[in-house]
Amino acid sequence: MITFCKYALCFAMSIKKNNIRLLQNQSYSWLFAISLLVFSSLSYGQDTSVSQENDANKPVIKDDFEWQIILDLSLIYGPTIIAGIEQEKLSEYLMPGLLVDISYKGFYLQSNQRRSHVLLGGTELGYQLFIEENWQLDLILKAYMQGYDSESLIEYGGGDAELLAGLKEREVTIGAAIRYSQYFEDALFRIDFAYGSSGEDENENHVGGLIIDSFYSYLLPYKNWDIYLGAGLSYFSQDIINYYIGVSPDEVLATRPEYDAEAGFRAQAEIYAQYPVSESWSFHTGITHSYFSNNVKESPLVDTNQTTQVTLGVMYVF
Template identity: 20%
Template sequence: MNKTVSLISLALMSFSTLADDQEQGIQWGIGAAVVSQDQGYTDVGNETMLVPALAIQYGNFSLLGPRGSYKVWQQDNIEFSVVGQLRLDGYEEADGDIFLGMEDRDMSFDFGFEGEFDTEFGEFGFSFMHDVTSTHKGYEASVSYGVPFTLGDGRIMPYVSASYLSEDLVDYYYGVLPTEQRTERNAYTGDATMNLEVGVSSDWFFGRNHMIKADLSYTAYGSEIKDSPLIEQSGSVQLLLGYVYVF
């Protein structure tokens, strides 16, 4: 039950930057990240997990853990990629008392595209991801803006983003079916909503082989998520500390 993909996406871009500085050809690395997060579910609290990752960079193809991308077009400061990734959202009945009597909500594999536009004012991005496994049967569309700063061998980027989550996606992960209704948990049908996120992404490079990543973000939920009987907070906080060794 986690939402590590957004930060893993930032880590993938960081690994690509480090790999681009190496010799041409295939570059690969191994690493892991400690992810601490509180998604706002009722009486569930903060969770900390270790996420191992295999990283590969070969030409226009990049892979890091559950996310892969292929750059299909680039010109000057604009690039466009197709992306496939696991959506790690979901829960099992054993994850907390609030889920007792609920059907499991599974992860999905989402596929779509993303673009990036670098300007002297900062980096603009957009993405569109759709479930191709018919798990939640929905989609998510996002836009983002960040301003990178270089500090020695490090890079820090404060950013903001807005994500539109479709009705099917929200209802699958935050809805409550009539058959799942209990005295303390009313039936609930989720609708499309907009989440807002603010965060800081940082990458620290040590020589030709080492990358450390430290990211912190807060996601403010849209009203359709906050109104869910499964949720007791207005948003979620996530901290990621990761390391990748590039061979």
């Protein structure tokens, strides 16, 4: 999933200022709790892994009713390609999440727990079409791009008002996709062919286009660690890229010229690791480097086409 807004900011945009202050006051407590759980892992047995079971050898038929709820408490350093956005307060690094996995009769709601954070993998609503020994075909509905709002970027994210003021809100892009998954001995490859549906452009016309999203994940067990080495390549059509980083005629300022974006690619490399602390708690950490095609940074809204996200946190399985 390509993300143009800061992860903590996406969360902040949906709550009021007093909640932002509350998160800031509580963030030191979360940091202490995460540190305590990391150090407590030294006293846990080295031979029993209680991380989320994910059989990479073959597809799992989701026929019976099953559910799982996971509380994710993470600190994320997540720079954005949008110019002038900086993480300054500790509360802006805090990103709590609730992961809900439910399946029944081939239908499922799931999060990608092979990625370093849920916002990278996305929560997916799907249906299993075909299941064979080493591959499967699914219908998927998920968010492929997070939106952003210029007023919230300026107020909560330290955004450059001179550059961002007056931009229309960019809504989240929801994609309906056909997914092919190929299972290997210790690896999983997935590719989505999706039609992404965004908001409306300056002429109130619907914005949508092709998204091709692929990712390869290799499991490398080491002692009591589950280490995932990942690489991905994604394509986004011109209409979708232009919706997020283009500048329409009615958004033009002296410091913000009109700009029409082209279609673009994004490549990713990732290392993600999980370590069990107890039967319910696990520690996880990861680093993800994203590289966007060179034409992306030609937008006046963008100052870089490379970002590196670092995640550190704990998860509790109910």
